[in-house]
Amino acid sequence: MSESAAILPPSLGWILLALFSVLWVGLGIYWGRRNRNFEDHALAGRNVGLALGSATAAATWITSNTTMLAPQFALQLGVWGMLAYATASFGLFLFAPMAGRIRRLMPEGYTSGDFFRLRYGRVAWGIFLVFTLFYSLTWLVSMAMAGGILLNALSGIPYVWGMTVILAVCVIYTMRGGLAAVIGTDFIQSLIIIVGIVIVGFSVLSHVPVEQIHANLVEERPALLDVLFPAAIMAIFNNLLFGLGEVFHNNVWWSRAFAFRKGLGGKAFAYGGLIWFPIPVAAGFIALASGALDVPVPAADMVGPLVVADVLGMAGAIAIFIIVFCSLASSIDSLLAATSDLLTEDVYRRLFHNDAAPERLKQVAQWVTLALGIFTWAVCVPRVGTLATVLFFAGPLVGSMIWPIVTGLYWRSANTTGAVGGMLLGAGIGLVCYFAIGWYVATLIATAVSMAWVLACAWFSKSRYDWARLGDAT
Numbered sequence: 001m002s003e004s005a006a007i008l009p010p011s012l013g014w015i016l017l018a019l020f021s022v023l024w025v026g027l028g029i030y031w032g033r034r035n036r037n038f039e040d041h042a043l044a045g046r047n048v049g050l051a052l053g054s055a056t057a058a059a060t061w062i063t064s065n066t067t068m069l070a071p072q073f074a075l076q077l078g079v080w081g082m083l084a085y086a087t088a089s090f091g092l093f094l095f096a097p098m099a100g101r102i103r104r105l106m107p108e109g110y111t112s113g114d115f116f117r118l119r120y121g122r123v124a125w126g127i128f129l130v131f132t133l134f135y136s137l138t139w140l141v142s143m144a145m146a147g148g149i150l151l152n153a154l155s156g157i158p159y160v161w162g163m164t165v166i167l168a169v170c171v172i173y174t175m176r177g178g179l180a181a182v183i184g185t186d187f188i189q190s191l192i193i194i195v196g197i198v199i200v201g202f203s204v205l206s207h208v209p210v211e212q213i214h215a216n217l218v219e220e221r222p223a224l225l226d227v228l229f230p231a232a233i234m235a236i237f238n239n240l241l242f243g244l245g246e247v248f249h250n251n252v253w254w255s256r257a258f259a260f261r262k263g264l265g266g267k268a269f270a271y272g273g274l275i276w277f278p279i280p281v282a283a284g285f286i287a288l289a290s291g292a293l294d295v296p297v298p299a300a301d302m303v304g305p306l307v308v309a310d311v312l313g314m315a316g317a318i319a320i321f322i323i324v325f326c327s328l329a330s331s332i333d334s335l336l337a338a339t340s341d342l343l344t345e346d347v348y349r350r351l352f353h354n355d356a357a358p359e360r361l362k363q364v365a366q367w368v369t370l371a372l373g374i375f376t377w378a379v380c381v382p383r384v385g386t387l388a389t390v391l392f393f394a395g396p397l398v399g400s401m402i403w404p405i406v407t408g409l410y411w412r413s414a415n416t417t418g419a420v421g422g423m424l425l426g427a428g429i430g431l432v433c434y435f436a437i438g439w440y441v442a443t444l445i446a447t448a449v450s451m452a453w454v455l456a457c458a459w460f461s462k463s464r465y466d467w468a469r470l471g472d473a474t
Contacts, residue, residue, distance in 0.1 A: 013155025028173020037358035041178035057272025071287030082284030088243030092273030099265030171373035245398030396430025418457030426450030
């Protein structure tokens, strides 16, 4: 978008960007001052309380995709599309009891990779690492893209420059402060996001009533109100399973299960899901108002910021700028921290330096964070595709890991053959369907194939796993 078409002057955009950048970096340095070793850096001393735990679960899940992809869903798939994105909250709800079990079975665990290595062996562990790292990098790319898109749409700041600054800020304070800095900033960011969304939602309603929005949709885009819209119905189930897979496998959430105080993990994730659920619904409603407001939308993934800026002018542009900046930071920092911990623990330590000192592991995690930031930046420079196509390409991989994790945590009969076959078959068939049919069915099909294989292998298995082996994660 050109500077003349943007709502905010580029100079104001740069000022806002600089102010929040200084704030987050300063907080990261402050909260990271007590980190002495890898456990402090990666898990905040395993002593995170309920308030911070709930806030970090909600803020991490309120990604840039929540505030930008949810409106895109609504614009393309209608009311069902808006609700489809909200089903991702079930990932947090269902992970709540799993978090408690993970902490009981693996009191000294560090990563989700520790679980796969101890539960299924090195072959399944290797496949899992490839899948989860691919997904993590895809998520990072989608959020960094969203940052560049937002700044360009609202202030005319060039896409590459906006993306670069946001990514650099998150890398700096995550390197310095680790998970303690991530969770601390998440608490502040979640408050800003929630208050901002409430204010923006009521402001949009004051400018255009629901009746006018409905009348415009009936006349201009009746398919968006069709309760039997096939693609939208498939998207509901696809997104539900994608949300489950995202949470169940990713080290972002496992690291929190290990970091929360004993007995608090379930409550923290449940409260986080309750806080998160209405956010994508509100964001999607804003997109449905674009037609009634006669807002031109050059790209579907820009509809949310453009509608708010059109309704509220400069104040709205500033508000959406702050909201999405906070949602970006709260997710990018979490993913940088969790992925660097996974690479440090599962690759550097387990494969090469099993006797590395805790202080050395902390240093390695910091350098890995920097490397992840540089890699993400290089991939994001040539912007390719929309946020949906970028993110959901990893959907089949995500869906294929749901059942190996669930059965591995609760069934003694779950076995390596089931886990390996479920991941490879589910992901392979799901990717074929991604290209042959569409992104909105790929995760659903991958999950179904993986489920059938994993359950069949568990049913016919005569082996019984010894849960005590999961306690050997040190």
